[in-house]
Amino acid sequence: xxxxxxxxxxxxxxxxxxILARLTKGETSVTELAEPFDxxxxxxSKHLKVLEHAGLITRSRDAQWRPCRLEAARLRDVHxxxxxxxxxxxxxxxRLDDYLKGLQKKEKxxxxxxxxx
Amino acid sequence: xxxxxxxxxxxxxxxxxxILARLTKGETSVTELAEPFDxxxxxxSKHLKVLEHAGLITRSRDAQWRPCRLEAARLRDVHxxxxxxxxxxxxxxxRLDDYLKGLQKKEKxxxxxxxxx
Numbered sequence: 105x106x107x108x109x110x111x112x113x114x115x116x117x118x119x120x121x122x123i124l125a126r127l128t129k130g131e132t133s134v135t136e137l138a139e140p141f142d143x144x145x146x147x148x149s150k151h152l153k154v155l156e157h158a159g160l161i162t163r164s165r166d167a168q169w170r171p172c173r174l175e176a177a178r179l180r181d182v183h184x185x186x187x188x189x190x191x192x193x194x195x196x197x198x199r200l201d202d203y204l205k206g207l208q209k210k211e212k213x214x215x216x217x218x219x220x221x
Numbered sequence: 222x223x224x225x226x227x228x229x230x231x232x233x234x235x236x237x238x239x240i241l242a243r244l245t246k247g248e249t250s251v252t253e254l255a256e257p258f259d260x261x262x263x264x265x266s267k268h269l270k271v272l273e274h275a276g277l278i279t280r281s282r283d284a285q286w287r288p289c290r291l292e293a294a295r296l297r298d299v300h301x302x303x304x305x306x307x308x309x310x311x312x313x314x315x316r317l318d319d320y321l322k323g324l325q326k327k328e329k330x331x332x333x334x335x336x337x338x
Contacts, residue, residue: 109233116222116229121302128309176309183307185238186300192245192293193300 108185111178114158120151124160127174137172224276225302228295231275237268241277244291254289
């Protein structure tokens, strides 16, 4: 699997995204990571392996508790890929905005008409 | 599967990302989409279903050739999620930058020393 695909695959799971969110607060042990989830340690370890394979986290080889650490560089690659599409979502939200403004205008006119009659 | 997970899963494949890239040039038929890929129509249709399920594309029900069209709003959701991590990748690249500048300084010093001796 190419790097970008591995990254997207790793992000396609709410538990793995929650692990990344937890790691923004600092490096931590697997036991600590597992606490908020109703999951076994092997299940968490499996998720960590997917994240590690994608380069989204690293695990220290030195310390006995092998802390996990966020590696944000891969997210930057996703951001760069995504940036090619920015103008497309901006355009689609501009269109929605125009549509909603059009609706508001119509409503105001119809209210004004009702008040007159 | 939650929406964000479905989006990430859909993006975790180079063919599906290439389809999205093609659709930035305008809506197109499945046959046209399949052309640049060495893939059968059913294989392409399977990819389109994953993209459609994630809300990344829509397929017209009106026209007989059922053109596919990029829907970029979901990519905006990914962008919003990603933005929480921006400061982490910026920090990690700043650290790399400092490290490389440190290396350059050391090299310059060692060159200067060599020239003197």
